[in-house]
Amino acid sequence: MTNSLLPPSTTPLERDVEQATDRTVEVPFDALWDANRIPAHLLPWLAWALGVRQWSDAWSEQRKRDEVAAALTIRRHAGTLGALRQVINTQGVDGADIAEWFDYAGQPGHFRLVLDLDGVGISQKSYDELITGINRAKRLSAHFDPTQISTTARGNIRLGAGKLASTTITLTPYRLRQLAVPGPTTIGTGQHGSSNTTLYPG
Structure with a gap:
């Protein structure tokens, strides 16, 4: 083996063990401590080395890199408002x-999480992870108040107006109450006659 670190006096058995357990990884040494350059399969080991206390294999690769990159900042500023906001930024909420x-x-020494979902929403799992991260980054003397959740609903508002009017008119026949015709009284007679004529076509 050209890359063997064993001394010349190594027995054949020791060399066989070395070959069987060889896990050499070609990684530049300057990238091993860089969260953005380290190979993805080595991220859990870097997270452990930097003291990341919250980890999930189900996270995306970018989420894992963000957690590792923010680990030292959160640890250095633990207990401050900046550390809590760094936790929020890391989790992408x-x-x-x-x-x-x-x-x-509120009461002195208390704080609370304010969520403006604005129609986006948040899953229960993401919310629980966020609360866990905040509890780990806050100072021990700080007390967590219930979360304030608000959302804004957007849409088109349609307004309508109408008017209904009616008029009832009652028509009654005119009744002559009294008819007075001044003048002399005249008596006359008359005769009315009629005849029927039937025409037939020729």
Whole structure:
């Protein structure tokens, strides 16, 4: 073996064991501690080395790299508002922020998570991971108040108006109550006659 680290006095058995357990990985040494350059299959080991306390194999590769890249910043600033916001940014929850007690007239030393979902939504699993990350990054003397969740519904508003009017008219025949005809009284006679004529075509 050209890459063997065993001394010349190594027995054949030791060399066979070395060959059987060889897991040489061609990785540039300057990339082993870089979360953006290290091979994906080595990310869990770098996360362990940097003290990442929250990890899931189900995360996307980019999410894993973001967690590892933010690990030192979160540990250095643990207990501060900046560390809590770094946790939120790492997990990629849009519309999330931290409000301290004086922002909402709460009790001193308290804080809460503010979620403005704005029609996007968040799964229960993502929410639980977010709360777990915040609890690990907050200071021990800080108390977590219930989360404030708000959302904005957007849509088209249609307004309509109508008017209904009617008129009822009652028609009654005119009744002559009294007819007075001034003048002299005249008496007359008359005769009416009629005849029927039938025409037939020729």
